[in-house]
Amino acid sequence: MHRRGLLVILSSPSGAGKSTLARRLMTWDPTLRFSVSATTRQPRQGERDGVEYFFKTRDAFEEMVAAGEMLEHAEVFGNLYGTPKGPVEAAMADGRDTLFDIDWQGGQQIRRSSLASDVVSIFILPPSIADLEQRLRTRAQDSDEVIAGRMEKSMTEISHWGEYDYVIINRDVDAAEAELKTILMAERARANRQPGLNAFVRALNTEFDAR
């Protein structure tokens, strides 16, 4: 019997260090599969189809939604974003865990989907608003107006922390990484996530009877 893969959802306001943590987790466990989103927005310089995103026309995207092939989707600033279901189900069947770097809307849709029982959701909080804003300003040379818009969006994202299974305050990236690994290891130790246990206990019984 196969072990079914977990769906590990990582959400946070942008600037809270989520992408760094996701990258570190992927390095620590190369069997983790990173979920690639589909989008209708134009590829930016250097972005490759199937790596950063699956780039789709609006028609193709909407057909996938209509056919139930999107695990979750949402429209953000006029573009559609979503998670194609096929690769996720293939990884699960294969016993591989999938990591999702998505916002609260995507998290909510996946938690309400038919795959809900295999979801582990983690929210990353920034240590302070000053820290969050500084990271947003350092990262890109955006106008004050753009930064202000991002900060408003961050506060909406933060307001959904209570919907997540686990919460990590990212005061120190090494400590946050350790906490993230701890959560993943513990979730994998759950009785219902170790299907090999059935066979193991059967073998104990056989050994007992054969003495």
Place this chain on the structure above:
Amino acid sequence: MHRRGLLVILSSPSGAGKSTLARRLMTWDPTLRFSVSATTRQPRQGERDGVEYFFKTRDAFEEMVAAGEMLEHAEVFGNLYGTPKGPVEAAMADGRDTLFDIDWQGGQQIRRSSLASDVVSIFILPPSIADLEQRLRTRAQDSDEVIAGRMEKSMTEISHWGEYDYVIINRDVDAAEAELKTILMAERARANRQPGLNAFVRALNTEFDAR
């Protein structure tokens, strides 16, 4: 707001290394409180009231059961064993986690009690029956008949592994100890186990509004 303590239930057949693991966990985290059971059996040489057990007369024990003062209880080989509720509730209110070294019957009763939502249950499996039997034989100079009885009881205990949240196969005591700590750390990172988060997020909102 106080953090409410967890009830950490550790069960296993005797000889699977549970007591060693419990002791190591207590050394690692001295804030953990070890749940002392009450019993009607006679104290053995060196056993102190309130340390190894609370020693009770059958009348006193039954009065506590009737008054709803036992979280769980059972009769084993003619003696009553149980967990007094008072100290557990006091520790929980104090934000301290309690460690229970109890069998599947006790575990089941606590999981069905009013404190169910604060329970984390972990089952320890032996690597093999040969290993289990050898530990039972090494530990005490018991007759083959006594050992056989213990082994039968162990198999009953093992048959309940599926009722537990987590399962650890004790192939190596250091690895099993690390897994146990991982589970405890992850459970403490759950959103609903960190009540300080409410205040933390309120402070983030205040900081945002005050900019």
